[in-house]
Amino acid sequence: MKRFFGFVRKEFQHIFRDKRTLLILFGLPVVMIVLFGFVVSTEIRDVKVGVWDRSMDQASIRATQKIFSSGYFLPAGYIDHEEEIGELFRGGKARVVVVFEEGFEGKLLRENRAAIKLITDASDANTAQLSLTYLQGVLMSYFQSMNQDVQLPWSVQIKSRMFYNEEMKGAYMFVPGLMALILMLISALMTSVTITREKEFGTMELLLASPLKPREIILGKVTPYVLLSFTNAMTIVLLGFLVFHVPVRGSLWLLMLECMLYISLALSLGVLISIKAKSQQMAMFMSMLGLMLPTILLSGFIFPIDNMPEILQWVSTIMPARWFIVIVKNIMLKGTGMAFIWKETLILMGMTLFFILAAVKQFKIRLN
Amino acid sequence: MAGREHIIEVKDLVKKFGSFTANDRLSFHVERGEIFGFLGANGAGKTTAMRILCGLSYPTSGEIRVAGFDVYREREQIKKRIGYMSQKFSLYEDLTVSENIHLYAGIYGLGRKQILAREAQLLERLGLEGIRKRLIAGIPLGWKQKLAFSVAIFHQPAIVFLDEPTGGVDPITRRQFWEMIHDAAGEGITVFVTTHYMDEAEYCDRVSIMVDGRIDALDTPGALKQQYKSENMNEVFLKLARA
Numbered sequence: 001m002k003r004f005f006g007f008v009r010k011e012f013q014h015i016f017r018d019k020r021t022l023l024i025l026f027g028l029p030v031v032m033i034v035l036f037g038f039v040v041s042t043e044i045r046d047v048k049v050g051v052w053d054r055s056m057d058q059a060s061i062r063a064t065q066k067i068f069s070s071g072y073f074l075p076a077g078y079i080d081h082e083e084e085i086g087e088l089f090r091g092g093k094a095r096v097v098v099v100f101e102e103g104f105e106g107k108l109l110r111e112n113r114a115a116i117k118l119i120t121d122a123s124d125a126n127t128a129q130l131s132l133t134y135l136q137g138v139l140m141s142y143f144q145s146m147n148q149d150v151q152l153p154w155s156v157q158i159k160s161r162m163f164y165n166e167e168m169k170g171a172y173m174f175v176p177g178l179m180a181l182i183l184m185l186i187s188a189l190m191t192s193v194t195i196t197r198e199k200e201f202g203t204m205e206l207l208l209a210s211p212l213k214p215r216e217i218i219l220g221k222v223t224p225y226v227l228l229s230f231t232n233a234m235t236i237v238l239l240g241f242l243v244f245h246v247p248v249r250g251s252l253w254l255l256m257l258e259c260m261l262y263i264s265l266a267l268s269l270g271v272l273i274s275i276k277a278k279s280q281q282m283a284m285f286m287s288m289l290g291l292m293l294p295t296i297l298l299s300g301f302i303f304p305i306d307n308m309p310e311i312l313q314w315v316s317t318i319m320p321a322r323w324f325i326v327i328v329k330n331i332m333l334k335g336t337g338m339a340f341i342w343k344e345t346l347i348l349m350g351m352t353l354f355f356i357l358a359a360v361k362q363f364k365i366r367l368n
Numbered sequence: 369m370a371g372r373e374h375i376i377e378v379k380d381l382v383k384k385f386g387s388f389t390a391n392d393r394l395s396f397h398v399e400r401g402e403i404f405g406f407l408g409a410n411g412a413g414k415t416t417a418m419r420i421l422c423g424l425s426y427p428t429s430g431e432i433r434v435a436g437f438d439v440y441r442e443r444e445q446i447k448k449r450i451g452y453m454s455q456k457f458s459l460y461e462d463l464t465v466s467e468n469i470h471l472y473a474g475i476y477g478l479g480r481k482q483i484l485a486r487e488a489q490l491l492e493r494l495g496l497e498g499i500r501k502r503l504i505a506g507i508p509l510g511w512k513q514k515l516a517f518s519v520a521i522f523h524q525p526a527i528v529f530l531d532e533p534t535g536g537v538d539p540i541t542r543r544q545f546w547e548m549i550h551d552a553a554g555e556g557i558t559v560f561v562t563t564h565y566m567d568e569a570e571y572c573d574r575v576s577i578m579v580d581g582r583i584d585a586l587d588t589p590g591a592l593k594q595q596y597k598s599e600n601m602n603e604v605f606l607k608l609a610r611a
Binding site for chain 2: 003203
């Protein structure tokens with residue numbers, strides 16, 4: 001055991017002496033969280049809206065006021081020609097133009113129906129879609145409130161509620177995803193690189209010729225990263241809570257255990273890569289291309305799995321991150337326990353076991 | 369030297385990689401306390417054989433005992449009793465001199481007090497007391513090489529395996545390095561060294577010369593020169609290689 005701890009201490013010395021490693025370990029999670037938090041957002045704020053009011057009556061003016069007092073939109077001014085719509089969009093002065101038809105109030109009162117046209121600059125499809133949804137929401141609630149005392153013979157009111165994320169906060173989506181991504185990056189990438197470095201520098205030979213057993217060498221290399229990855233996972237949860245108010249509604253203990261499981265999985269993947277890769281560059285390349293990109297694209301982190309072509313949906317089932325994200329969302333947002341995530345947990349366990357066995361097998365082949 | 373204990377005993381060692389035979393029925397022994405030179409051109413199979421003796425890979429067939437233990441079944445025992453210095457330079461560049469010493473000594477199970485005493489002794493002998501806390505990355509190659517050797521024999525192994533230890537080192541350092549090897553042998557450590565510098569063969573007690581996976585000659589440098597009617601080991605080697 002003393003031999004083993006001496007070896008682990010050396011691994012920590014490597015980590016704490018290399019500024020680049022330190023930066024990736026501790027800088028990256030914070031930077032990613034902050035970047036995702038403030039840049040990638042599913043909420044809209046200060047979208048510039050132009051208004052083409054062809055009637056200029058009380059109803060249309062009130063509706064316009066309602067739009068700008070909602071807090072999501074900024075006035076981009078009035079226009080009165082169709083051509084000006086294009087000018088606003090091209091100049092980037094507005095994202096949306098609201099058009100009230102002629103005789104708006106009159107039609108509303110007489111015929112109970114009047115038209116508002118919403119035109120968006122869809123060259124940025126996401127913002128366009130979101131702005132439309134928000135605008136419709138604002139206008140609907142306004143006209144409904146106007147009609148409160150009028151009893152219509154039949155009318156359907158649709159009320160929607162977003163369970164588990166009432167305010168549609170983006171942070172609820174990206175914190176679990178980022179955990180999956182960062183843990184994969186640090187655990188798999190860092191271990192694969194550190195083990196291949198020993199191979200490249202010839203120190204691995206020396207260790208293998210020493211009384212240290214191969215499994216002690218691998219465990220010794222991996223142990224510091226288990227601790228650091230775990231610290232990172234907790235940092236992300238804490239940052240998510242403090243900065244973006246993402247709650248942990250379920251058991252924190254369960255969350256920690258699941259994180260440990262996912263970290264072990266990523267580490268065993270890293271070890272497997274390091275046995276296969278001949279150089280640090282190779283290991284880095286394999287980790288980046290083989291792990292990072294699929295984790296970002298296919299895990300449901302950013303793009304919904306249900307919208308993928310069927311074949312990619314199948315591919316996504318072998319992404320560990322996919323299952324981990326489900327687990328984390330369940331625990332953090334829905335507050336559920338093992339009863340709801342046992343299937344995903346079993347899948348992750350199976351994958352971990354598979355990678356460990358594969359690594360051991362590959363290692364034996366290499367020794368012969 | 370007759371009658372001395374055989375610390376390495378190799379009988380019919382064969383190592384194949386697929387259809388390629390890297391070691392073709394090698395048989396030899398190394399006596400305790402001698403400096404045994406394992407010579408041959410690049411790719412002759414020296415490193416392959418040495419890795420098997422160190423327990424780094426399994427032989428395809430043959431009977432091999434190192435320090436009295438079997439390489440198939442008792443590798444753990446062998447590894448405790450050998451030191452190894454590989455072709456590539458192998459101390460950790462981002463650790464200090466002292467940290468490297470403590471790491472390797474710790475791996476071989478030495479106690480803290482023992483390590484501190486031997487460390488002081490070693491640094492004094494090498495005249496390196498002043499750089500105890502310097503990172504390996506910042507010291508000259510010659511010093512690194514000497515340190516690497518000292519670390520390889522720090523736990524006083526029965527045998528030390530040196531795989532081309534003097535590659536890329538200037539002649540003066542090479543000379544000093546061989547003095548260190550002689551000192552180690554004087555302390556009773558058996559030295560098994562591969563090299564392709566034929567002049568270094570002169571420093572060995574006995575040398576074996578490998579050509580294409582086979583041992584073509586094995587004797588003291590003097591006897592080999594006589595046998596092949598050569599001035600120096602270089603000529604011996606060339607005659608063997610052309611044959």
